[in-house]
Amino acid sequence: MVQAISDINLSDKLIKWFLSNKRDLPWRKTKEPYSVWVSEIILQQTRIETGIKYYYSFIKKYPNVKLLAKSNKQQLLKTWEGLGYYSRALNMHKAAKQVLLNHGGVFPKDYQSLINLPGVGDYTASAISSICNNEKEAVVDGNVLRFISRLLKIDEPINSFKTKKQIKKYLNEKISLKNPGDFNEAIMDFGSTVCKAKKFLCQSCIFSLDCQAHLSNTVKNYPIKSNKIKPVKKEMNYVIIISDDKKIYLNKRSDKGIWKNLFEFFLVKGDPMPITKSMVVKSLSKKFNFNSNKLRLHKSIIHKLSHMDLKINFYMIEVKNNGGKMYDFSSLNEIPFPKPLKVIIDDFV
Numbered sequence: 398m399v400q401a402i403s404d405i406n407l408s409d410k411l412i413k414w415f416l417s418n419k420r421d422l423p424w425r426k427t428k429e430p431y432s433v434w435v436s437e438i439i440l441q442q443t444r445i446e447t448g449i450k451y452y453y454s455f456i457k458k459y460p461n462v463k464l465l466a467k468s469n470k471q472q473l474l475k476t477w478e479g480l481g482y483y484s485r486a487l488n489m490h491k492a493a494k495q496v497l498l499n500h501g502g503v504f505p506k507d508y509q510s511l512i513n514l515p516g517v518g519d520y521t522a523s524a525i526s527s528i529c530n531n532e533k534e535a536v537v538d539g540n541v542l543r544f545i546s547r548l549l550k551i552d553e554p555i556n557s558f559k560t561k562k563q564i565k566k567y568l569n570e571k572i573s574l575k576n577p578g579d580f581n582e583a584i585m586d587f588g589s590t591v592c593k594a595k596k597f598l599c600q601s602c603i604f605s606l607d608c609q610a611h612l613s614n615t616v617k618n619y620p621i622k623s624n625k626i627k628p629v630k631k632e633m634n635y636v637i638i639i640s641d642d643k644k645i646y647l648n649k650r651s652d653k654g655i656w657k658n659l660f661e662f663f664l665v666k667g668d669p670m671p672i673t674k675s676m677v678v679k680s681l682s683k684k685f686n687f688n689s690n691k692l693r694l695h696k697s698i699i700h701k702l703s704h705m706d707l708k709i710n711f712y713m714i715e716v717k718n719n720g721g722k723m724y725d726f727s728s729l730n731e732i733p734f735p736k737p738l739k740v741i742i743d744d745f746v
């Protein structure tokens with residue numbers, strides 16, 4: 398149960414701290430909802446340092462929602478390449494079209510309109526509407542949940558819907574009426590730079606006399622999380638096929654998975670995994686003419702996703718060009734690839 402400790406002046410203390418510790422981030426120079434939205438979507442699952450780089454290139458290429466709505470999806474995915482979770486970019490494309498259709502091309506800044514856009518949840522709608530429209534909607538992300546769970550010593554799992562809802566309610570009562578946007582940015586920064594997951598800075602913390610976990614010397618026990626599901630192990634096998642006239646085979650993924658619309662090498666399909674070299678040869682020989690003795694394992698990598706540990710083996714072979722799906726190396730810079738394949742592609746360009 399989230400118990401409000403009424404005498405914590407959360408809002409004033411956080412905003413005072415924020416004014417002298419505010420990080421100089423490019424999206425903080427504007428209250429224009431389109432730019433704030435772009436930054437918030439990029440920062441989901443992305444470190445700030447990486448996010449800054451992508452934010453600049455995205456805004457340069459798509460400076461407003463109209464250009465984004467009319468953009469080419471393949472080029473958009475290329476701009477997003479390396480960030481992962483590509484559905485974010487595709488949802489942005491859909492949202493931009495919706496803004497053109499339903500809002501006359503003016504990016505909305507009120508919570509109710511924002512929450513109806515594809516890819517926008519409570520966290521993003523709260524961030525944009527508080528920063529750009531002064532709405533009193535508190536943000537609740539992982540950093541905020543950790544900080545509040547320690548401050549109030551919440552003995553409930555923070556990854557439960559019920560606890561998140563209670564923390565949101567508590568913060569909506571505490572949020573600054575005058576500067577809700579500053580309050581939200583302050584609490585996110587505070588969680589990520591002071592009340593950190595491991596190296597928490599209790600000795601210099603402005604809440605050390607309020608914080609229930611610190612006062613009871615139990616910070617390490619918080620936040621409480623219900624059992625996390627262990628990531629499953631999976632193996633994939635690709636063959637990098639180079640033709641005798643120096644082109645490379647690529648296939649555009651059309652399935653519904655996280656790499657939909659991105660390009661990949663020749664994928665060896667079939668169970669059981671892991672496969673043998675002779676299975677790779679068998680799969681390839683249905684389509685290509687080649688000397689099987691020259692098939693070799695180029696590299697194996699482990700790609701970690703939140704729900705999966707993916708081992709990817711990359712084989713390599715030279716084939717006779719049979720005229721299908723072969724691309725010039727010079728076109729690789731224009732084609733979007735999943736992150737683990739991009740690492741391999743970078744060896745060729």
Ligand code: SF4
Pocket residue numbers: 544547548591592593597598599600602603604605608609610611616
């Ligand atoms: S005293 Fe420590 S645990 Fe409590 S809010 Fe501050 S940094 Fe977090």
